[in-house]
Amino acid sequence: MGQVKEKMYNGIKVPEGEVVKFENGKPVTPSKPIIPFIEGDGTGRDIWKASKLVIDAAVKKAYGDKKEIAWFEVLAGEKAFDQTKDWLPKDTIEALKEFGVAIKGPLTTPVGGGIRSLNVSLRQIFDLYCCVRPVKYFSGVPSPVVSPEKLNVVIFRENTEDVYAGIEYPAGSPEAKKIIDAIHSVSPDKTIRPDSGIGIKPISKTGSQRLVRRAIEHAIEHKLPSVTLMHKGNIMKFTEGAFKDWGYEVAEKEFAEHIITEEKLWADHDGKMPAGKILIKDRIADSMFQQILLRPDEYSVIATTNLNGDYLSDACAAQVGGLGIAPGANIGDNCAIFEATHGTAPKYADKDVINPGSVILSGVMMLEFLGWNEAAQLILKALATTIQQKKVTYDMERLMTGATKVKTSEFAKHIIENMG
Numbered sequence: 001m002g003q004v005k006e007k008m009y010n011g012i013k014v015p016e017g018e019v020v021k022f023e024n025g026k027p028v029t030p031s032k033p034i035i036p037f038i039e040g041d042g043t044g045r046d047i048w049k050a051s052k053l054v055i056d057a058a059v060k061k062a063y064g065d066k067k068e069i070a071w072f073e074v075l076a077g078e079k080a081f082d083q084t085k086d087w088l089p090k091d092t093i094e095a096l097k098e099f100g101v102a103i104k105g106p107l108t109t110p111v112g113g114g115i116r117s118l119n120v121s122l123r124q125i126f127d128l129y130c131c132v133r134p135v136k137y138f139s140g141v142p143s144p145v146v147s148p149e150k151l152n153v154v155i156f157r158e159n160t161e162d163v164y165a166g167i168e169y170p171a172g173s174p175e176a177k178k179i180i181d182a183i184h185s186v187s188p189d190k191t192i193r194p195d196s197g198i199g200i201k202p203i204s205k206t207g208s209q210r211l212v213r214r215a216i217e218h219a220i221e222h223k224l225p226s227v228t229l230m231h232k233g234n235i236m237k238f239t240e241g242a243f244k245d246w247g248y249e250v251a252e253k254e255f256a257e258h259i260i261t262e263e264k265l266w267a268d269h270d271g272k273m274p275a276g277k278i279l280i281k282d283r284i285a286d287s288m289f290q291q292i293l294l295r296p297d298e299y300s301v302i303a304t305t306n307l308n309g310d311y312l313s314d315a316c317a318a319q320v321g322g323l324g325i326a327p328g329a330n331i332g333d334n335c336a337i338f339e340a341t342h343g344t345a346p347k348y349a350d351k352d353v354i355n356p357g358s359v360i361l362s363g364v365m366m367l368e369f370l371g372w373n374e375a376a377q378l379i380l381k382a383l384a385t386t387i388q389q390k391k392v393t394y395d396m397e398r399l400m401t402g403a404t405k406v407k408t409s410e411f412a413k414h415i416i417e418n419m420g
Contacts (some may be wrong), residue, residue, distance in 0.1 A: 006396050008065020009091040010075045010084065010222075017070030017317035020370070022102045025333040029370040031067050036074040036095055042344030044077075047356035048105045054356075054379060055363040057416040062375040072099070076118055077107040088118055093125060096335065103338040103366055105359055120166070122337060124160045128330035129207060130214045131306075133313040133341065134365070140387045141321035142399035148320050149270040151296035154224075155316065156215035157309025158243075159330055161207045164306045192364070195307035199309075199394060203239035203305060205246050212247040212332070216255050216304035219278050227251070227259075229282040230312065231302035243305055251280045285312075292316055324354075324395050327361035329369070336369055338362040352407040355393040357383070360415070382418035386411065389418075 005398055007014045020031035039048045052071065060069055074092045081087050086386065107118040122128065133155045137148040145151075169175040176198040183190055192198075212229065219227050229248070233241030251259050255278075262281040265271060273279060283291060285308050291299065292315065304312060317326035323342035330337045340358040348354050367376040387396070390403035391414045397405040406414065 009095040010080070010089055014095075015072055017072075019098065019182065022334045024102060027336070027370055031370070032070050033101065033370065034070045034072050034099050035366075036072045036099050036102040038074055038076045038092075038102070038104035038107070039079065040340065040344065041077045041079070041108040042106065042346040042349040043354040044105030044107070044340070044344060045350060046352050046408045047340065047359050050408045051357040051359040051363055053409075053412045054360050054415050055367070055375075057419060058378040058382075059372065060377040061378055061419050062372070067372065067375075068203070074102070076122075081363070082297070088121060096122075096126065096337070100334065101338075101366065101370065103359070104340070104361060106340045106343050108346075119339070120164055126330075126335040126337070127160060128332040128335060128337060129158060129160045130211055130217075130329075130331040131155075131159040131309060131313075132214075132329045132331060133157065133309075133316075134327065135313065135316040135320055137320040138384050138387050140390065140400070141325065142396060143319060144339075145293065145319050147296075151292060151316060151319050153292070153296070153299050153303050153316060153339050154215075154218060155313045156211055156218070156301065156303040157313065158207055158211040158304070159172050160306075161202050161204060161240075162306030163199055163201050164310075164396045165200070165202050165216040167202070168197065170200055171197040172197050175248045176210055186366055201239055203243055205242070208243045208246040208305075209250040211373050212250050212303045214253065214299050216251060216259065216278070216280075219240060219301045220255070220258050224278070224300040224370055225273075226279040226281060226299065227301045227303055227413075228287055228288075228299055229280070230302055230308050232281060232285045232308070233282075234284055240285075240305060240308075247282070248280065259309055288312065289315060292319070301352070313334055317341070320394070323358060324393075325357035325361060327358055328364050329362065329365045331369075336366075338366040338369075352409055353394055354408055355395050356408050356412060360412075378419050379415070382415045385418040389414070 015034045015067060017034035020033045021028045039045055059069060074095045075083060076088050076092055109117050136152045179198050180192045215227050231240040231244045231245050233244045258278055259280045260277045262279060317323050326341045328339050328341040331389050339362055342358055364376045364379050390400055391406050392403055393411050394405050398402040
């Protein structure tokens with residue numbers, strides 16, 4: 001870890017501090033890490049300001065002058081386009097590559113040609129193959145289910161493959177026709193209508209196993225009881241079904257002393273869990289959506305493919321209060337970007353009304369990733385206390401009896417007050 005000499009990206013000077021290095025996929029955190037941030041579009045401006053206040057206050061409260069984050073703004077989205085005519089400038093990519101750990105607000109997806117999604121682009125550029133989305137309930141948050149506290153899961157979503165790989169061609173295009181003709185030549189019994197758009201769904205052994213490996217490592221580290229492989233392998237046998245099979249393979253080959261499969265649990269132990277073991281099981285995707293509603297307390301870590309994970313994480317978030325308090329992280333072996341999981345909500349931009357909980361909790365994930373757990377716990381406890389006091393932004397206030405509606409900035413101040 002070395003001091004960064006004076007340098008600029010997008011015309012913005014890098015602050016004094018040190019680089020977070022990665023060793024074997026894990027961060028080595030200095031006492032003053034340089035952390036790039038992307039403010040975000042629309043409401044991102046308001047929620048980032050509030051989140052930064054909370055994160056800085058927690059670090060100061062936990063460590064005094066011994067630790068500090070050197071924040072460094074990098075540009076992406078509308079702000080980048082306005083200043084550089086580029087939605088994702090090369091300087092931003094180089095800065096994220098150098099500093100390794102970053103946090104971002106929501107970004108606009110450009111309309112028309114060019115980049116399809118800035119979020120997807122960042123994941124693919126830095127091979128951030130592991131999307132981690134913890135979903136837990138904070139007491140007092142309005143919920144549409146009777147017992148939201150029973151849901152406490154961490155979803156590991158593969159982040160680079162599946163239909164999100166972006167391999168698709170419009171109906172009637174020469175590319176679509178070539179693929180239809182090629183499929184028919186290989187499998188004459190497979191009929192595809194000639195006016196079909198074509199999308200390709202790659203699922204690899206490499207991508208599947210490194211994702212499941214991360215999920216099992218998380219369960220071991222946090223002493224969680226199970227890892228569930230969610231898939232649609234009964235229909236898509238060589239993609240989703242292969243994901244399941246490859247997941248079991250890496251579990252049994254690399255983690256044999258830590259895990260037991262559901263099949264062996266019943267065959268060898270009559271369904272009684274051996275002490276200290278993690279149960280590896282799998283569920284078909286449509287069944288999984290029922291399970292998280294009917295039996296949510298039977299699941300702790302869920303590993304799944306890209307599209308399934310997108311659906312599931314939002315569905316789980318709805319059970320505990322919505323995306324306003326749903327954090328997320330995109331993690332690779334040499335880079336990690338923490339982010340809001342909701343959109344930009346431009347009609348509320350600069351009105352100081354939006355719930356900043358998603359970015360604040362993503363900051364908690366970032367602090368935990370850096371190994372600054374004391375600061376992370378301060379935020380979690382203070383956020384829970386603030387919600388229990390019913391001092392909340394409009395999205396929760398309108399659904400809570402006797403609540404006080406506060407601004408985005410005021411919500412942050414109440415959280416900071418509750419740290420003390």
